[in-house]
Amino acid sequence: MWKYILFYCATCIFVNHAAPSHSADNRSIEKRGAPYVVKSGQFDFYDAQRACIFAGGKLAEIRTPAEQAAAAALGFEGDLFIGVTDLNVEGVFEYVTGGGITYDNWEYMGSFPDIQDCAMMSKALNYGWMNGNCGQKLDGALCEGVPEPDPEPGVSGDPHMRTFDGRPYSFQGTCWYTLFKDCSSSSAFEVTTEFQPREDSTVEHLRTRTVSFNATVGGEFVVINGLDIEEGSDGPVTKARSIHIQKDDTTATLTFTSKDTTFTLHWSLHKHTLGVSITGSDYRGRLCGLLGDADGDTLNDFLKPDGRVVHDAAEFGESWKVESKKCN
Ligand SMILES: [Ca+2]
Ligand SMILES: [Ca+2]
Structure with missing residues (x-):
């Protein structure tokens, strides 16, 4: 079992390795005030x-x-x-x-x-x-003496993004990018996100945030833009729906399952945060996109679509741009 949480905030994205709860002690509720x-x-x-x-x-x-x-x-x-x-x-x-x-x-x-x-x-x-x-x-x-959770949810500024394997990096893209997808031959699913400049963004200092995202699973797709939800499919849906959505006034949670793995996306419109948690092992090392390959190795996370691993965050980030999708 492996599990990650990714957060997008106004200018940052990071993944928290949320440890599974194994005991009653660990499930206890916490209230914190140093020390x-x-x-x-x-x-x-x-x-x-x-x-x-x-x-x-x-x-x-x-x-x-x-x-x-x-x-x-x-x-x-x-x-x-x-x-x-x-x-x-x-x-x-x-x-x-x-x-x-x-x-x-x-x-x-x-x-x-x-x-x-x-x-x-x-x-x-x-x-x-x-x-x-x-x-x-x-x-x-x-x-x-209880250490702070690492990394802390809600940190703003650097790092802007953190991969499934925990690599933090800054990347300010605009328009649509592949967040993560099934990189095995089955190509069962893909999640793309749209980044747009924030109000305080300038030409010299570009600051972007997530405004919408799109999950495609098989022939079925869901687009969440703000809190507007558009659903559809390429053809007749002959089986049970793959993508499930729950929504309230400020958040939406989207889940889908492929093989043994359930992907859960927690979207908060208010904070422009998007968390991704994964349970299951079938896609270990078989994902690709801005969140890396999820094989447990942080060093190889900047994998471009052409199969090359690079060191430059901007080169890596831009390589996952979805050129065919128009910005809103
Ligand atoms: Ca006593
Ligand atoms: Ca990796």
Whole structure:
């Protein structure tokens, strides 16, 4: 299973390697405010510890009033475990990774402190600390040191584009280009996108954005221009539809499946972003276009239609221009 997400924004396109979720920990909801991250979920203390470690950090070890204030500023709901316990020596609170605590903000030491050994931060106590049962399921974990997702969605400016294999590059084309297509002999599908200059674009400094895209699967096609959808086919559609579309006021999601692979395009008109996620392996190394070949190797991504791999982003980008299609 492999999965990628591509984003177009006003001036940028990038693909995020979204890791598939394998565990309940990883599926937890996240609320972020440096240096802390809330992992929401029905966690006991040990689940909470795992959730933070799984995310690349640890349970929050609050050491100063400023850190306490930063944690409280997250404004989370409910009660969250933090990295403070007296599991080792009753009555001696330590950070979970070691060392006696240098700061505390206890509001309540529990009704049975001898058997209550794990600290939580509670909204009901104005984010003061409460000593409680380690096995109790709370509302989540307060983690620290959790790295930012890489790359961050919504970054503007460079890089403008990122391939399926994660290569970032800048390319400001105008008109229609092949975003990705089936490059095997079956040529089962092709997705093209139209770029147009933004309002703030100048002759010296061309800045373009995606305004529409076209998915063709077999004889069937869908054009999404803004949020106007045009559908059609070359001939009578004798089988079930290949392309499925869901739309609301500002976004459209288009999916199609070929062999074992499902392609999902998330279009946001407001941000001019287009995300592409892929599940399946049959097209590994068999795609081509602006998003590269998706074989897992970043270095060979600038593959032109003539089969040559180049280093120049502009040369690569322009090689995928669809000359036969007229601009709007
Ligand atoms: Ca205790
Ligand atoms: Ca590649």
